[in-house]
Amino acid sequence: MLVSLKWLRDYIDIDLEPEEIAGKLTMAGLEVDSIDRITPGFSSVVVAKILSVKPHPNADKLSLCEVSTGEQTFPVVCGAKNISAGDVVPFAKVGATIPGGYTIKSSRLRGEISEGMLCSEEELGIGEDTTGIMMLPDDLRLGEDLAVAFDLEDVALEISITPNRSDCLSMIGIAREIAAMTGGKVRYPDIEFEEKGKLTDALTSVKILDSNLCPRYTARLIKNIEIRPSPAWMRMRLEAVGLRAINNVVDVTNFVMMECGQPLHAFDFRFLEEERIVVRGATEGEEFVSLDEKTRKLSADTLMICDGVKPVAVAGIMGGLNSEVEGDTEDVLLESAYFNPSSIRKSARSMGMSTDAAFRFERGIDPEGVINALNRAAQLIADLSGGYICKGYIDEYPREIETVRDIPLRPERVNGILGTQISAGEMQDILEGLEMTVKDNGEMGYLVTPPTFRVDISREVDLTEEIARIHGYEGISTTLPDLSPEAVTTSDKRTLQGRIRTILNGSGYSEVINYSFTTPASVDILGLSRDDAGRRLIKLEDPLGEEMSVMRTGLVYGLLETMKKNISAGNHDLRIFEIGKVFTDIDEELPVENERVGGLVTGSRYDRSWHFDDGLHSDFYDLKGCVENLFDALKIRDIRFKSDCDRLFLHPGRSCHVMSGGKTIGFLGDIHPDVLDKMDIKGRAMVFELDLQTIVSLPRVEMIYRNIPKFPSISRDVAFMVDRAVEGRYILDLALEKKENLLEYMGIFDVYIGKGVPDGMKSLAVRFVYRSATRTLTDVEVSEVHDRLVERIVKHTGAKIRGMEI
Numbered sequence: 001m002l003v004s005l006k007w008l009r010d011y012i013d014i015d016l017e018p019e020e021i022a023g024k025l026t027m028a029g030l031e032v033d034s035i036d037r038i039t040p041g042f043s044s045v046v047v048a049k050i051l052s053v054k055p056h057p058n059a060d061k062l063s064l065c066e067v068s069t070g071e072q073t074f075p076v077v078c079g080a081k082n083i084s085a086g087d088v089v090p091f092a093k094v095g096a097t098i099p100g101g102y103t104i105k106s107s108r109l110r111g112e113i114s115e116g117m118l119c120s121e122e123e124l125g126i127g128e129d130t131t132g133i134m135m136l137p138d139d140l141r142l143g144e145d146l147a148v149a150f151d152l153e154d155v156a157l158e159i160s161i162t163p164n165r166s167d168c169l170s171m172i173g174i175a176r177e178i179a180a181m182t183g184g185k186v187r188y189p190d191i192e193f194e195e196k197g198k199l200t201d202a203l204t205s206v207k208i209l210d211s212n213l214c215p216r217y218t219a220r221l222i223k224n225i226e227i228r229p230s231p232a233w234m235r236m237r238l239e240a241v242g243l244r245a246i247n248n249v250v251d252v253t254n255f256v257m258m259e260c261g262q263p264l265h266a267f268d269f270r271f272l273e274e275e276r277i278v279v280r281g282a283t284e285g286e287e288f289v290s291l292d293e294k295t296r297k298l299s300a301d302t303l304m305i306c307d308g309v310k311p312v313a314v315a316g317i318m319g320g321l322n323s324e325v326e327g328d329t330e331d332v333l334l335e336s337a338y339f340n341p342s343s344i345r346k347s348a349r350s351m352g353m354s355t356d357a358a359f360r361f362e363r364g365i366d367p368e369g370v371i372n373a374l375n376r377a378a379q380l381i382a383d384l385s386g387g388y389i390c391k392g393y394i395d396e397y398p399r400e401i402e403t404v405r406d407i408p409l410r411p412e413r414v415n416g417i418l419g420t421q422i423s424a425g426e427m428q429d430i431l432e433g434l435e436m437t438v439k440d441n442g443e444m445g446y447l448v449t450p451p452t453f454r455v456d457i458s459r460e461v462d463l464t465e466e467i468a469r470i471h472g473y474e475g476i477s478t479t480l481p482d483l484s485p486e487a488v489t490t491s492d493k494r495t496l497q498g499r500i501r502t503i504l505n506g507s508g509y510s511e512v513i514n515y516s517f518t519t520p521a522s523v524d525i526l527g528l529s530r531d532d533a534g535r536r537l538i539k540l541e542d543p544l545g546e547e548m549s550v551m552r553t554g555l556v557y558g559l560l561e562t563m564k565k566n567i568s569a570g571n572h573d574l575r576i577f578e579i580g581k582v583f584t585d586i587d588e589e590l591p592v593e594n595e596r597v598g599g600l601v602t603g604s605r606y607d608r609s610w611h612f613d614d615g616l617h618s619d620f621y622d623l624k625g626c627v628e629n630l631f632d633a634l635k636i637r638d639i640r641f642k643s644d645c646d647r648l649f650l651h652p653g654r655s656c657h658v659m660s661g662g663k664t665i666g667f668l669g670d671i672h673p674d675v676l677d678k679m680d681i682k683g684r685a686m687v688f689e690l691d692l693q694t695i696v697s698l699p700r701v702e703m704i705y706r707n708i709p710k711f712p713s714i715s716r717d718v719a720f721m722v723d724r725a726v727e728g729r730y731i732l733d734l735a736l737e738k739k740e741n742l743l744e745y746m747g748i749f750d751v752y753i754g755k756g757v758p759d760g761m762k763s764l765a766v767r768f769v770y771r772s773a774t775r776t777l778t779d780v781e782v783s784e785v786h787d788r789l790v791e792r793i794v795k796h797t798g799a800k801i802r803g804m805e806i
Contacts, residue, residue, distance in 0.1 A: 025177065032157050214315065264377050285298070317351070600687045620668075623687070624656075671685040721801075
């Protein structure tokens with residue numbers, strides 16, 4: 001928000017330099033981002049008086065003027081018709097510069113010399129009047145620089161206002177802060193005006209159909225106005241804070257919004273059919289043309305301001321083109337209302353209409369300030385337009401807006417939190433300086449009622465913060481907390497998360513963090529079955545938008561979205577993982593929260609280099625190997641991969657469940673091509689998702705020291721031809737269950753399907769390694785054990801031995 005120091009001084013006396021003001025505001029929580037010096041776009045333009053005006057002897061449309069600056073007299077040729085002897089005007093001397101990059105030079109016009117230029121408002125860049133020379137007040141000192149005479153120089157502070165401090169989105173709001181910090185006193189505008197004519201409620205009416213979204217709506221009528229440019233002082237104030245001057249009525253609504261923080265709107269009363277206002281929700285799909293001349297389709301939850309027939313404004317956001325104040329407007333209905341902040345925020349986001357009014361309404365305005373702003377604006381419109389204010393005003397207030405009263409404050413508690421020794425009296429002075437009502441509460445301290453414009457204060461800790469920032473954070477000494485000598489303990493789950501991060505980082509995976517919010521369409525894109533727990537979505541009450549309106553029930557969709565964004569940015573080779581919570585609705589007060597780890601692989605297996613071409617792409621077994629390595633590093637040995645995976649978003653031939661001891665830990669596999677097509681993702685993607693709580697509960701193998709073997713081992717390789725449905729893990733388990741002491745290692749080193757192997761069968765090459773810790777084994781000893789194991793495998797699987805033993 002831009003704050004003009006010149007405008008600010010209308011409400012409080014400030015003897016500080018801009019840099020000092022900025023420092024104090026920043027230390028009080030209102031960070032000043034920049035300090036900008038505002039200077040007029042002209043130089044060497046002075047106040048002068050026309051001594052005489054004579055016709056130009058050689059040009060009918062020009063005049064010869066004698067102009068005095070008090071010390072010198074200059075001849076000037078001028079073409080304006082609104083000048084006469086005695087007028088006080090702006091005079092650009094030779095060498096002066098004016099907006100547009102022009103430098104005034106001595107010249108001869110139709111044979112007559114001209115030593116300068118008389119200027120209009122538009123030529124000086126301080127107004128839009130182009131009809132003639134700018135007339136100045138008679139009491140200005142001749143020869144005085146116009147920038148000094150009109151006090152055109154200013155300083156603008158750009159302040160970052162935090163979302164909870166809506167009370168500071170105005171000049172008076174900033175003035176209150178400076179008053180609290182400096183002990184000054186705020187000067188509020190005097191609001192006095194005459195009412196005449198008929199009663200307002202006899203000429204119009206207001207009906208609120210949705211009091212939840214609009215608890216209060218006030219209105220006044222101003223009649224017989226004349227639309228014209230605003231005076232220079234108002235235009236300059238608006239332009240200093242980044243607002244464009246339009247006309248005297250619209251400028252007043254903007255001026256009062258910046259002064260008080262209350263957005264207002266003026267309707268051309270002749271365009272209000274049935275001469276009344278109705279506040280209602282929009283009809284789904286209803287079209288409306290706003291002041292920016294854009295046609296917008298409205299949703300049913302958008303609040304509208306209507307007349308007796310049609311919508312005339314989007315409540316709290318923007319008016320309509322069909323009720324705009326125009327050049328021939330004579331009567332206006334002035335609106336000042338309070339709208340539900342959540343409703344305005346949602347409507348502004350959904351329609352992409354970020355306006356100054358919406359910015360204030362969505363943060364919460366002073367519910368008791370609407371009448372004051374209404375009267376202030378009515379007074380200014382009447383003063384600047386020549387109109388009159390009808391008697392009375394309309395105040396529809398069907399649902400009282402709750403305000404906070406009597407917050408208990410314990411001074412010893414405040415000092416305990418801040419680590420200070422601020423006296424109770426100083427605390428009271430600080431709070432009263434912030435316009436809070438402070439009552440004695442005996443030994444309990446005080447009862448504090450904040451002003452209604454402080455919508456951010458509701459608890460004792462809020463008052464503590466106010467005391468801290470006005471007392472000065474620099475006055476709070478730095479202290480170290482009392483630390484317990486007890487060792488810090490970390491939960492098993494937290495320790496596991498750290499280990500998983502280390503392992504996956506070491507495997508070349510980068511961690512990503514996705515939002516816990518997602519789109520409801522994600523479950524349909526992934527093709528989850530109707531009874532899948534992943535469909536039990538938790539809806540947010542006040543989402544940022546439809547794309548982030550539910551809590552996620554899994555990590556896969558977010559990982560795929562991250563992959564899509566990376567591919568769009570030209571990064572096609574990804575190894576990423578995420579550790580985060582997922583949320584499932586179980587029809588109880590609180591949802592179930594589970595922590596999971598998920599990963600995704602896509603693109604090349606290795607970094608591209610001269611000895612690897614693009615054909616070495618990652619596949620299912622790369623990801624499976626990663627998961628195996630993860631559990632191996634975690635010292636969890638009993639891990640099985642079951643191919644009966646029922647996840648519809650995974651490829652049925654390249655997916656499996658991850659199991660241990662009968663527990664399902666998670667799943668891994670290729671993303672189904674249909675899902676990739678729906679998300680417009682090119683290429684393959686392999687994912688895994690594991691439940692952290694289940695992993696925590698799994699037993700771990702202890703590492704035991706053993707001497708390097710002294711005696712040699714003997715290996716035997718056997719190729720078993722089995723049905724394709726037989727899992728390799730089952731064959732290994734059949735042998736390992738015998739617990740033969742001499743069997744040191746057993747593993748599958750080749751899988752073959754092709755020539756020489758019947759249809760429906762596969763060949764699994766298994767290596768058996770035998771060793772004794774006390775002696776060198778003989779072939780007879782090894783064969784005795786080996787034959788028993790092979791026989792057991794053949795018996796339980798129906799396998800055939802392919803070829804001969806080596």
